[in-house]
Amino acid sequence: SxxxxxxxxxxxxxxxxxxxxxxxxxxxxxxxxxxxxxxxxxxxxxxxxxxxxxxxxxxxxxxxxxxxxxxxxxxxxxxxxxxxxxxxxxxxxPDLANKDRETPLYKACESGNAEIVVMLLNHGAVVNKHCIQGCTALQEAVSRNNVEICEILVQAGAKLSPTNMYGIAPLFTAAQSGHEETLRFLIKHGADINSEASDGATALYEAAKNGHEDIVELLLSQDADANKAGKKGLLPLHIAAQRGADGIVSLLIKVTSKYRVNRSGVSPLHLAAECNRDAVVEILIEAGYDVNAMLSDDRSMMYEDHRSTTLYFAVANDAGAIPNLDTFNPLLVALRQGSIELVTLLVEHGANVNAYVPTHPTSFPATLIFGMKYLSMLKYLMDNGCDALSCFSCTYGSGPHPPHQETSERDDLRYNTNTLRNTGEPVQFCEVISTRSAGPIIDVLLNYVGHVKLCSRLTEHLDSLEDWEVIKDKARHSRPLMQLCRLKIREQVGIHRLRCIKKLPLPPRLIKYLNHEERNQENVL
Structure with a gap:
């Protein structure tokens, strides 16, 4: 009462x-x-x-x-x-988990409270349980760079190399996030330094990709293999060149085999020139990389103009030409890179959250292809007017769909255009969403639409995990009146004013309501 x-x-x-x-x-x-x-x-x-x-x-x-x-x-x-x-x-x-399969121990690691972690373990908490994303308590502690809790968990029997649904182990997470303290801890306790994620990326590759020079140096000092290529055939040197990390490029040049570079079919010079990384281009040329290197035939075919030389890349950029998938506007590039800071900056300055890729038609905004890799990014797009309804407007409906090709959540469409066919027929949202992460993504999208009917492919995805039955129920039942009102008001406010809604002469409670923040309790639980 x-x-x-x-x-x-x-x-x-x-x-x-x-x-x-x-x-x-x-x-x-x-x-x-x-x-x-x-x-x-x-x-x-x-x-x-x-x-x-x-x-x-x-x-x-x-x-x-x-x-x-x-x-x-x-x-x-x-x-x-x-x-x-x-x-x-x-x-x-102590092991009864929530609907995301997060146990009390997992939540204690998320909060970083060592006292509670010890208390739970002393009362028999199982240390190696996985959440719905496949992460363990140790992975969560590593992601928070909490060495104290890592020590406690390992002493309690935590496995050093459990992998989540993307094949990512704790050491990979530490390298990816630039957490040197936890990385040293894991190396000290014998974690596999060359373990690979589902897409073939290593910890060294991820550290290079994210510009963590000190992490790259540490991994190389522990004999990390710089010549392990991911499934796309790229080496750590390639990604460092593409990102313009000249210090990391200098470190990797010393340990990267030119034979392995040649086998990849693309020179790091191509990627540096494509992204206007002038300093990296100079370093690579000084190290003896051939300015006349040609793309392999299969890589050249990835571009509509069949470009091959590093000179062409450089000239195309200098002249402002944007062929093939480089017609991506800056927001799509920022989303692909997973940079919430850049995404926020662009949206605040008027970037189109409903951008499409002209050469590869889809029935939904192309921003969602990259935005759905991170739920926080997806929610940000939705809050700023991205079209969620189009995701549920499937032409196949409850009928049979074309054969489904499962794709990696980490796919970069610059080198993988299989996800978007260039046939003139728009690709449906249900054709690109991954079964592994369908539930949380659909759950977020449902908060931004009225009543919708899930097509047979989305229903099939949700049927793959028992815990996602509640999401099907959410779509099946009538939408709450509060949500329908919110949608109508947001529609009347208009997409351009949603970006600066907090500056509008509206009551604070109404602004929170329109931004899905009307009840703090709902946000934190």
Missing amino acids: KWMMMAVLNGDVTMVQAMAKNNANNILWPDKYGWIPLHEAAYYGQDQCVRVLLGAQPSMINKCDLKGQTALILAVYREKVACVEMLLEKGAD
């Missing part, structure tokens, strides 16, 4: 005790989020209220809300140590 919730929020233990004694059943009544008073008490750190509530109804200790969250997960997420301790001592299940 409302009075019980108020008593819990105020930490009024006497009142909670009296109400629980007079009507023990009312503490089991959930609100619209599936929360019972125990969830409220755990979330707000009212440990004595937790004790009283469990004394009245011990059986509710592992009760979940609509997102599969127990009181323990909420207390861990909020770092309410006393509540965590109380719940564990009363028998809370």
Whole structure:
């Protein structure tokens, strides 16, 4: 009841005790989020209220809300140590995960609270459980660069090289993120320095790609293989040249085999010239790379003009020519690179969030091809007026679809045009979305549309994982009136004003509502 919730929020233990004694059943009544008073008490750190509530109804200790969250997960997420301790001592299940399969231990690593991590492990928490994305607690600790928690987890039996759904191991994550401390820790404990992700990329490749010169230097000092090519045939030197990381290029030139470069069919000079990396071009020429190197036939065929020489790349850029997929506008390039800073800057200055690729027609904005690699990026595009409805307007509907070719989430369309066929017939959204990540992506998109019907391909994707049944239900049922109103208001405001909506003369609550921020509690859970 409302009075019980108020008593819990105020930490009024006497009142909670009296109400629980007079009507023990009312503490089991959930609100619209599936929360019972125990969830409220755990979330707000009212440990004595937790004790009283469990004394009245011990059986509710592992009760979940609509997102599969127990009181323990909420207390861990909020770092309410006393509540965590109380719940564990009363028998809370330390391994009961939410609907994203995130356990209390995983959430403790996410929050970076070593005290709670130890507490959970001491109460028998399983250390190697995977979340829905395939990540373990150790991977989460590595992504936060928390060496202390990494030490605790490894001592508790955490595996050093578990991989997530993309084949990414903790060492890869550390290198990719530039986390030197955790990288040294993993190397010290024997993690495989040359492990590869699903797309063949190594930790060295990712460090070079992201410009982490100190990480590249550390990996090379530990004999990381600079001549391992990814599935696209590119070496770390290639990506460093493309990104203009001249310091990293200088390090990699010394350990990269020119024979392996020649086998790749593309010189790092091509990539440096294509991206106007003048300093890198000079370094490569000084190191003896041939300015007249030609693209291999298969790589040349990737461009409509069948370009081959480094000179052509340089001239095309200097003259402002943008052939083939280089017709991508800057926003598409920023999205492809995964740079939220550049994406934000471009959108704020009027970039078209509904940009298409003229040479490869799609029934939905091309921005989504790259934006859906990161849910935060996808949500940002949607918040700024990207067309979500087109993703559900499939011409095949509930009928049979063309054969599905699973593609890597990390595909770069500069070198892989298989995803978008150039036949004049628009590609449907359901043809490019990956089965491995369909659920969370569709879940986000559904927040920005009214009632839609999922085509048979999207339904097939959601059927592949039992936990995604709730997303199908979300699409199946009528959309809430609050959402329909929000969509209508956003439509009336217009896409151009959505970018600067916080500057409009609207009440703050309305602005939060239009930006899907009307209830903080919904955002954090």
